[in-house]
Amino acid sequence: MDFTLSEWVNLAGEGSLADAAVKQQAEETGMTEEAVRATMRSHLRCMQEAVQSGLNEKLRSVSGLSGGQAALFLKRLQEGRLLCGRLLGKAEVYAMATAECNACMGKIVAAPTAGACGILPGAILAMMEESDVTEEQAVNALFVAAAVGQSIATQASISGAEGGCQAECGSAASMAAAALAYLEGGTPQQCADAAAFAMMNLLGLVCDPVGGLVEVPCVYRNVGSCGVAFTAADMVLSGIRCPIAPDEVLLAMKEVGDALPASLRETGEGGCAACASVRARLRANAE
């Protein structure tokens, strides 16, 4: 069964969104709840491995446009000099490392897609290292994110070719915002509101990969969208309610996506993809 955000909130009731999602997944697939959690745990470990391979300073993509940048970002973090501080800084470094691992044809976990695969692991893994979140809590947070992702995929889209980058990085930031709100003790309603705030901030984002490659601007948007997720979670945890019903924000994303011209939906024709300087660099690298 597929659920809207408001249905997930009702399903969780007084309990947690994570438990509702685990129970639902077990019922749907006939697996035990323990087996469902074990699969997510192995996905979490795969996320950790992707970060490690993405932090390698020697990493380069076939096009030469990506690789080695997360290592630079990590160095500044380790020097304690990132303007956004240690927790968000680490989340963004890890988001970039994962996105670079992906660009270099490494092994990653789609969350919800490969193009946006850095945002959720960045947020969750940074919370584990900087905020004493246990592996079990992290696994639960990934289920909260998955539940939100399901509401988005079934009511709007998670494909850049259909809905633009708002459907990829926007969806991932929504999922991560709900997961962060959950980890900080937010109610199911607050998780839904956090998802909506993140999506609201990324509404209209176009999918404009240079040369059609999942590199520029994708790698950098994973970093920025991770920041949006923390901001959205912080707003709801401060007691701010989303003034629009969260599901309506998802439907708005679908409408905006439908209105985007094909040139801004993963065809590599408009936006950043049309910029001469980076296209020239891509050509030079190819020679």
Add this chain to the structure above:
Amino acid sequence: MDLFDLIGPVMIGPSSSHTAGAARIGLTARLLLNEDVCKAEVGFHGSFAKTYRGHGTDRAIVGGLMGMAVDDPRLRDSLTLAQESGMAVCFDVVNIRGAHPNTVRLTLTGTSGKELTMEAASVGGGNIEIHKLNGLNVDFTGKEHTLIIHQTDAPGVIAAVTGALAGQSINIANMQVYRRKAGADAMMVIELDGAPEDYVLESLRHMKAIRNVTFLKRRPC
């Protein structure tokens, strides 16, 4: 929708729709052909047509056609591996009216000369839909156990097939029936909760009016 379609699959980058979904389409076609592919014509439509090289969509489709899964590191080198194994592959750009932006048309020849044509779309997050099989419109994902029967349209064929499944206590989750016209080419696509024994599939193959029986096991990842 399975929650592990949202967090997952574990896959080789860089794109869930253009790499992982493409590999799944290739693998599904290979399973439907049910023998090694010796010749493949690959037609890319829409976004696939514009960006297939950069996303490794070509490598992913061919890797899938060679039997590789979405997390198989050999996907990166599949074009070379295909060449070494003697598989002839050609890529083309096609325009299919009304098709999903990430659609591919495959025309395959197997080692025994068996042929298969398929149109499939990668609909996001690595999920796929098969829209056309050997010229007939269909609609399935390969995510569930799927029984595909190609028959001549005649009274009683559907009852015989569903009866054989009932005899094994296998529950039908979804069922679609397609035909070109009355008494002509027809197809059944049946999604099942359980896998039928080989002898049941064999008995269906011997049934009059049934031309071909293919069983696709539930996709493991």
